Amino acid sequence: MDTSxxxxxxxxxxxxxxxxxxxxxxxxxxxxxxxxxYKTKDVKMDFGDMVSAKSNTVKLxxxxxxxxxxxxxxxxxxxxxIEPDTSEMTPNGNNVVMEDELMKMQGNNLDxxxxxxxxxxxxxxxxxxxxxxxxx
Amino acid sequence: xxxDLKNSIAVAGSGLQAQSxxxxxxxxxxxxxxxxxTxxxxxxxxxxxxxxxxxxxxEIGAEKVVVSKIGVSKGEFEKIYDPxxxxxxxxxxxKKANVNRNVEMMDLREAQRxxxxxxxxxxxxxxxxxRTLDIMR
Numbered sequence: 001m002d003t004s005x006x007x008x009x010x011x012x013x014x015x016x017x018x019x020x021x022x023x024x025x026x027x028x029x030x031x032x033x034x035x036x037x038y039k040t041k042d043v044k045m046d047f048g049d050m051v052s053a054k055s056n057t058v059k060l061x062x063x064x065x066x067x068x069x070x071x072x073x074x075x076x077x078x079x080x081x082i083e084p085d086t087s088e089m090t091p092n093g094n095n096v097v098m099e100d101e102l103m104k105m106q107g108n109n110l111d112x113x114x115x116x117x118x119x120x121x122x123x124x125x126x127x128x129x130x131x132x133x134x135x136x
Numbered sequence: 137x138x139x140d141l142k143n144s145i146a147v148a149g150s151g152l153q154a155q156s157x158x159x160x161x162x163x164x165x166x167x168x169x170x171x172x173x174t175x176x177x178x179x180x181x182x183x184x185x186x187x188x189x190x191x192x193x194x195e196i197g198a199e200k201v202v203v204s205k206i207g208v209s210k211g212e213f214e215k216i217y218d219p220x221x222x223x224x225x226x227x228x229x230x231k232k233a234n235v236n237r238n239v240e241m242m243d244l245r246e247a248q249r250x251x252x253x254x255x256x257x258x259x260x261x262x263x264x265x266x267r268t269l270d271i272m273r
Binding site: 016017019020021023024025026027028030031032033034035036038098101102105106108109112113116119120123 | 138140141143144145147148150151154155158187188189190196197198199200201246247249250253254256257260261263264267268270271273
């Protein structure tokens with residue numbers, strides 16, 4: 001058992017954390033669907049950065065003074081709150097599109113389901129490797 | 137992680153509260169839509185209005201929705217010609233509540249729709265929490 005599977009655990013944890021955060025923002029949007037002046041918000045996470053930071057453990061050989069190492073992995077992931085443009089804006093300045101929010105929420109829910117299921121399967125594999133037959 | 141999900145439920149709960157307050161106001165307006173003045177020169181029921189505001193709840197780190205103000209509409213009263221009415225003025229007109237039932241019904245439908253959306257947020261969040269707990273099984 002190498003550490004790559006443990007890395008998968010930490011990646012999945014981060015994804016779950018991101019999706020919980022997103023769920024909170026969607027709940028906020030829906031609760032404020034009729035609030036004058038409220039602007040839709042969403043949360044963004046740079047997955048590409050996360051993957052490269054995590055998997056980039058191979059160091060390039062420096063055989064020349066002009067060689068440079070790839071960017072150092074940035075520690076941890078951060079979520080950024082964004083205010084996306086939407087298709088509608090009511091006269092009172094609110095731009096929450098209820099349908100979009102509900103779709104986002106269902107998509108988030110499915111993703112969450114996928115990730116937790118993946119997490120469970122991974123843990124099950126670990127248990128199998130440890131010789132625990134009851135877990136399988 | 138689980139805290140974020142619990143906070144989602146709290147935010148959706150604030151949405152439910154706000155929309156039920158709105159439905160209460162709409163019900164009040166509709167119930168009083170036929171009200172007339174009781175004596176000449178007196179005003180009948182005035183339509184009540186409600187407005188919402190987003191307030192950052194620092195404890196949960198998200199913006200909840202709260203009722204910011206319950207006011208009264210400044211709209212003109214409708215006048216009906218009914219000289220026999222006890223509240224009729226010298227020209228025979230009676231003032232009637234300034235409630236437009238179509239507007240109230242529209243408001244009611246919007247409140248209902250938002251209420252349902254908040255309910256489904258709670259349902260989905262609950263499912264997500266359950267799945268988080270399922271990891272342990």
